[in-house]
Amino acid sequence: DAGITQSPRHKVTETGTPVTLRCHQTENHRYMYWYRQDPGHGLRLIHYSYGVKDTDKGEVSDGYSVSRSKTEDFLLTLESATSSQTSVYFCAISEQGKNGYTFGSGTRLTVV
Amino acid sequence: KQEVTQIPAALSVPEGENLVLNCSFTDSAIYNLQWFRQDPGKGLTSLLLIQSSQREQTSGRLNASLDKSSGRSTLYIAASQPGDSATYLCFNEGGSQGNLIFGKGTKLSVKP
Numbered sequence: 001d002a003g004i005t006q007s008p009r010h011k012v013t014e015t016g017t018p019v020t021l022r023c024h025q026t027e028n029h030r031y032m033y034w035y036r037q038d039p040g041h042g043l044r045l046i047h048y049s050y051g052v053k054d055t056d057k058g059e060v061s062d063g064y065s066v067s068r069s070k071t072e073d074f075l076l077t078l079e080s081a082t083s084s085q086t087s088v089y090f091c092a093i094s095e096q097g098k099n100g101y102t103f104g105s106g107t108r109l110t111v112v
Numbered sequence: 113k114q115e116v117t118q119i120p121a122a123l124s125v126p127e128g129e130n131l132v133l134n135c136s137f138t139d140s141a142i143y144n145l146q147w148f149r150q151d152p153g154k155g156l157t158s159l160l161l162i163q164s165s166q167r168e169q170t171s172g173r174l175n176a177s178l179d180k181s182s183g184r185s186t187l188y189i190a191a192s193q194p195g196d197s198a199t200y201l202c203f204n205e206g207g208s209q210g211n212l213i214f215g216k217g218t219k220l221s222v223k224p
Contacts, residue, residue: 033212042216043201056210090155100146100161101203101212105154 003027006091006104013111019078021107023091032074033092049074081111114139116204118215126223133187133218135202140180147176147187148201192222
């Protein structure tokens with residue numbers, strides 16, 4: 001979506017390797033989020049950020065870490081990827097409900 | 113913990129029908145409610161945002177209503193078209209930080 005980009009769009013990695021997904025925004029929104037989407041589970045919140053260096057855990061944070069050193073970038077890291085982390089990952093941004101939430105196009109991650 | 117339920121999980125209708133998608137939630141202390149559309153393999157497109165002080169929003173053939181006291185929101189689609197075929201997601205922003213819950217969606221198929 002305009003103003004928010006995710007990279008890479010697709011990635012295949014091996015079990016046990018570290019992986020970092022990037023979310024970049026040009027909207028200067030304070031809040032950023034990482035979700036994963038899985039069949040039967042829908043979209044679930046992994047981590048979110050409410051400012052530079054301010055992050056918190058969501059519903060399914062185990063095995064994931066995040067960092068936000070700049071307003072525009074929110075990184076999601078899988079320290080040691082597992083097959084259960086095969087999923088589609090979405091990043092979102094917001095300004096605390098003023099205009100709702102805007103989602104990126106997603107990253108499809110496959111862990112083999 | 114907030115739970116968001118969407119009924120039905122799937123719906124198939126002939127072109128031209130008016131239809132209603134339902135979203136219910138267990139905690140009425142919500143901040144905003146947002147409806148999204150997701151096409152297969154794609155990201156989320158925002159359709160309508162209902163802020164906590166509002167009761168409904170309209171955009172073209174779409175109308176969304178919110179009744180916090182009964183814990184329900186509905187998305188009304190008028191004169192459905194094959195291009196409306198997609199999964200529709202209800203997104204609930206709760207009153208506390210990080211309380212962001214998606215329903216599992218209604219998969220809509222509009223037959224020509």
